Amino acid sequence: xLWGVVLALAVGGCGRNDLTQVPPPPPPPPVASVEVSPTSAxxxxxxxxxxxxxxxxxxxHAVPGLPVTWMSDDTQIATVTPAGIVTALTGGxxxxxxxxxxxxxxxxxxxxxPLPPPGVSCLTQPGAVLTVSxxxxxxxxxTSLALNAKIAASTAQxxxxxxxxxxxxxxxxxCFSAGGVMGTLPPATPWIRMHKTYGLVPYARxxxxxxxxxxDYGMGxxxxxxxxxxxxxxxxxxxYIRDDCxxxxxxxxxxxxxxxxxxxxxxxxxRPYTTPPPDGSNNLVVxxxxxxxxxxxxQGYLRPGHGGFFKWYPAAPKVSLYHTVFRVDSPNIENSVxxxxxxxxxxxxxxxxxWLGSGPFPEPLPARAGCFTLLTGAEGxxxxxxxxxxxxxxxxxxxxxxxxxxxxxxxxxxSTTLTGVVTLTxxxxxxxxxxxxxxxxxxxxxxxxxxxxxxxxxFTLPWDSHAVANGxxxxxxxxxxxxGQATTSAGVTVTISN
Numbered sequence: 291x292l293w294g295v296v297l298a299l300a301v302g303g304c305g306r307n308d309l310t311q312v313p314p315p316p317p318p319p320p321v322a323s324v325e326v327s328p329t330s331a332x333x334x335x336x337x338x339x340x341x342x343x344x345x346x347x348x349x350x351h352a353v354p355g356l357p358v359t360w361m362s363d364d365t366q367i368a369t370v371t372p373a374g375i376v377t378a379l380t381g382g383x384x385x386x387x388x389x390x391x392x393x394x395x396x397x398x399x400x401x402x403x404p405l406p407p408p409g410v411s412c413l414t415q416p417g418a419v420l421t422v423s424x425x426x427x428x429x430x431x432x433t434s435l436a437l438n439a440k441i442a443a444s445t446a447q448x449x450x451x452x453x454x455x456x457x458x459x460x461x462x463x464x465c466f467s468a469g470g471v472m473g474t475l476p477p478a479t480p481w482i483r484m485h486k487t488y489g490l491v492p493y494a495r496x497x498x499x500x501x502x503x504x505x506d507y508g509m510g511x512x513x514x515x516x517x518x519x520x521x522x523x524x525x526x527x528x529x530y531i532r533d534d535c536x537x538x539x540x541x542x543x544x545x546x547x548x549x550x551x552x553x554x555x556x557x558x559x560x561r562p563y564t565t566p567p568p569d570g571s572n573n574l575v576v577x578x579x580x581x582x583x584x585x586x587x588x589q590g591y592l593r594p595g596h597g598g599f600f601k602w603y604p605a606a607p608k609v610s611l612y613h614t615v616f617r618v619d620s621p622n623i624e625n626s627v628x629x630x631x632x633x634x635x636x637x638x639x640x641x642x643x644x645w646l647g648s649g650p651f652p653e654p655l656p657a658r659a660g661c662f663t664l665l666t667g668a669e670g671x672x673x674x675x676x677x678x679x680x681x682x683x684x685x686x687x688x689x690x691x692x693x694x695x696x697x698x699x700x701x702x703x704x705s706t707t708l709t710g711v712v713t714l715t716x717x718x719x720x721x722x723x724x725x726x727x728x729x730x731x732x733x734x735x736x737x738x739x740x741x742x743x744x745x746x747x748x749f750t751l752p753w754d755s756h757a758v759a760n761g762x763x764x765x766x767x768x769x770x771x772x773x774g775q776a777t778t779s780a781g782v783t784v785t786i787s788n
Contacts (some may be wrong), residue, residue, distance in 0.1 A: 319347040321356065324395030328390050331409040332399070332437075332462050333368070334496070334520075335377035335419065341397055343388035368399045380404065380715035381416045381463060389708065399764045402463040402496045403438045405522055410546060412465035412498040413440050421677050422446040422469065426455070433493050435460035436508035443469030444501075449694050453486050458627045459493025459515070466490070466499050470721075472693030476779065477700075477717040477747070479544075481589045482506040484532035492518060500524040504531065504689060505721035506696055508631030510551070513544065516568065524548055527688045528569035530696075530719045530747075532587055534559040534601065541570025550681050550688075553746075555717075556626055573607035574636060581677055583617040585746060587715050588700060591624055598626030602634060610637040611620035611661075617644040617674045621652045622761040627663075628653045638662070644670035690761045692774035695720035697767050700748065704782040714751045715744075716779065717766035725772050729753070731763040755786050762786075 306762055326346045333339060345353045352603075360370045368384040370376050376386055381403025388395045413419070417438030422430060422444040422514075429452040434442075441458060446469040449457040455471050458464065460631035471489040489504035493515045499522070505511045510528035513521050514537065521544040528535050528551050535554035538544060539562055551557055560575065562568055571628075584596045591597070599616055600609065601624070609630045618628060629643075636662035645651045645666050655662045665673050700715040702708065714737075726739040727749035736758070737751045737786045744750040749767075764781035 295523070304613070306557070318353050318356065321345045321353055321391040321393045322348040323350075324358070324388050324390050324393050326386075326397045329397055330400070331376075332400040333376070334402050334497070335378055335380055337378045337397065339376045339378075341376060341386060341388070343390065343395055344524065345372060345390040345393070345558040347648065356390045358388050361387045361389070362399075363387070367401050375398065379685050383437065388743060398640075400437050400462070405496075406500065408524070412500055413442055413467050413468055415440065415463070417463065417465070419556075424562075425449055428452065429455050429457065431457045432540070433457065433459040433709060435494070436716040437461040437702070438463035440465040440467065442467055444687075446470070447472060449474075449693065454488045454491050456758075457492040457493075458490075459497075462495040464492065464494040464497050465491070466502065468501040468687070470503040470692040471505070471507065472695070473504075474696060476696050476698040477588045477719065478588060478698035478780075479532075481532065481587075481591050485512060485590070487532075488512045488514075489528070489531075492521070495519050497521045498524075499526060501685075502524065502694065503527045503529075505529045505693060506719070508533040509537050510535045511552075512539065513542060514539050516540045518542055520544065525685060526550075527552070527685070529553050529721055531555065531584065532589070538575065538607075539563060539566050541603065542664045543570075543573040543607060543777060545784065546577050546580055548578070549580045550678065550685075551580070551582045552678065553583055554596075555585065555587050555590065556601050557582050557599040559601040561601050561603045561625075567603065569605045570603075570607045571605045574610060575607045576612070576750055577614050578612040580614045581617075581674075581681055582614065583674070584619070584622070586620060588698065593623060595620065595623035597624035598622040598628045600630050601626035602630065606634065608634055608636040608736055611635070611639070611641050612637070613640040615642045615644065615674065615677050617646065617670070619646040621647060627715060629655060632656065633678075642673065644671055644674050683685045689722070691720070691722040691771055691773045691775070692723050694777050695724055695771045697769040697770045697777055697779045697781050699765065699767055699779050700782055702765070702782065703786075707787050708755045708781070709787055710756070711752060711754045714753055714765070714767075716749050717741075717747050718749050718767070719747050720769070721769040724749070725770050726768075727751075728768045730768065731758060733764075733766075749759065754788050758786055760786050760788060 364384040367382040378401040422443040448471040487508040488528045489507040697718040726741045740749040770776040
C-alpha cells in the first residue's frame with residue numbers, strides 16, 4: 291500500500307510545473323518613436339557622417355535589439371548605407387529616414403554644393419538666385435540666405451556712403467558673383483576712418499566670391515565670423531585698399547585664385563582680435579595664379595607707407611603659394627612680413643618677387659628650390675606690367691571704368707608759404723587709370739596738366755610761384771579719368787611770398 295502511494299505521488303508530480311524552468315521573456319514593448327542622432331547636419335560634397343538610430347517605447351526608454359532600416363529620399367544628393375553612414379554627393383537637401391517596427395525617425399542632411407572647377411562660375415551651382423543690378427546707393431544686407439544661395443550682381447555698382455556696402459550670409463555655400471564696389475574717400479582720409487570700411491563682409495561657411503571689384507575701401511573683403519570656414523576668392527580685382535585686401539580674422543582655411551590685388555596697404559591678414567584667440571595652425575590658406583602689389587598710402591596705421599604681404603598671427607593658418615607674382619616698391623613699415631615665416635610656409639612653387647625699392651630685398655627669400663624668383667629694376671617692372679596686361683585681357687569685364695577718381699593734395703601742407711620754384715604734389719587714384727591732374731589757385735589753372743605719375747599715385751608739378759602776385763590763395767587739384775569723370779580735391783591755404 292505504501293508503495294502505491296509513493297508511486298501515485300511520483301506520477302502526479304510529473305504533471306506539475308517545473309520550478310527550475312526559466313519563463314520566456316516578455317515581448318518587447320511597442321516602438322513609439324525612433325530617435326535619430328544627429329537630427330540635422332551640413333556636409334561638404336564627398337563628406338561622410340555616421341547616424342545613430344534608437345527605437346524608444348512610450349515612456350522614452352530605449353528598446354534594444356530591434357532592427358533598423360535606412361533610406362534617403364534623394365540619393366542624388368546623399369546616400370545612406372544599411373549601417374546608417376551618410377555620404378554627401380552634391381548640393382541640396384535630403385531627408386534620411388530610420389525605420390523600426392513601422393515607426394520612423396528622420397535626419398535632415400544639407401549638402402554644400404561642390405566648388406566649381408576654375409573657369410566655371412559658382413552661379414552654376416544649385417540654389418536660389420538673387421539678382422542685384424544697376425546703381426545701388428544703399429547697402430545690400432541679407433544674412434538669412436538659404437543653402438547654396440547665389441547672388442548675381444554682374445551689372446551692380448555699389449556707390450554708397452555706408453561703411454559696409456555688402457553684408458550677406460546665412461546658410462553654407464553662398465555664391466556672390468561680380469559687381470563693383472566703388473569708394474569715394476580721398477587719399478588723405480585718416481587710417482582710423484578707412485579701417486571702418488569694408489567692401490564686402492560675408493557670414494557663411496564655404497563662401498564663394500568671384501569677379502568682384504572693390505576700389506578705395508579699408509578692407510576689400512573680410513571673413514569676420516568664426517563660421518566663415520573654407521572660403522574661396524576667384525578672379526577678383528581690388529584696387530587701392532587702405533588696410534587689408536583680404537582679412538581672415540578667425541584664421542580659417544581659404545583659397546585665393548587668379549585674382550589681381552593692385553594696391554594694398556597689407557595684402558593678406560590672418561590676425562585675430564578676439565580673446566581667447568582662435569587656433570588656426572591646422573588650417574591652410576592657398577594663394578594661386580594671382581598678382582599682388584603693395585601700395586604706399588598717405589595715411590598708414592602709424593605713418594605713411596605700407597605693411598607686408600602677410601599680416602600673420604603665430605597660430606594662423608599655414609600658407610601655400612603657387613605661381614603668384616608679388617610686387618613691392620619700398621620696405622614695409624608695419625609688424626607684418628613680405629614672406630611667410632619658414633614654419634608657416636607649407637608649399638611654395640613658381641612664384642615671382644618683384645622688388646623695385648633701393649638696395650637689396652629687405653627679407654630673406656625661402657631657400658627651397660623653385661619657390662621664388664627675384665626680379666628687380668626695369669626687368670621687374672616690365673614683368674609686372676606684362677602680367678597685369680595679360681590678366682586684364684583675360685578679364686575684359688574688369689576694364690570698365692565704374693567710378694570717379696579720388697584726389698588729395700599731398701604737398702604743400704595747409705598754411706604753407708611758397709617762395710620761388712616749388713613742387714606741387716597730388717595723390718590721385720582711379721579704379722582704372724588717371725588721365726591727368728590739373729593744379730589751380732583760387733580756381734584758376736596753374737601750369738600744365740600732369741599726365742604721368744612720378745611714383746605710384748603721385749602727380750607732381752614743378753611751378754614757379756613768381757607767376758602770380760604775392761598773397762593768400764586756395765590751392766586745389768582736379769583729377770580726371772579716361773572716361774571724363776572728374777573730382778576736385780579739398781583745398782589748402784598757401785601764401786605766395788616772393
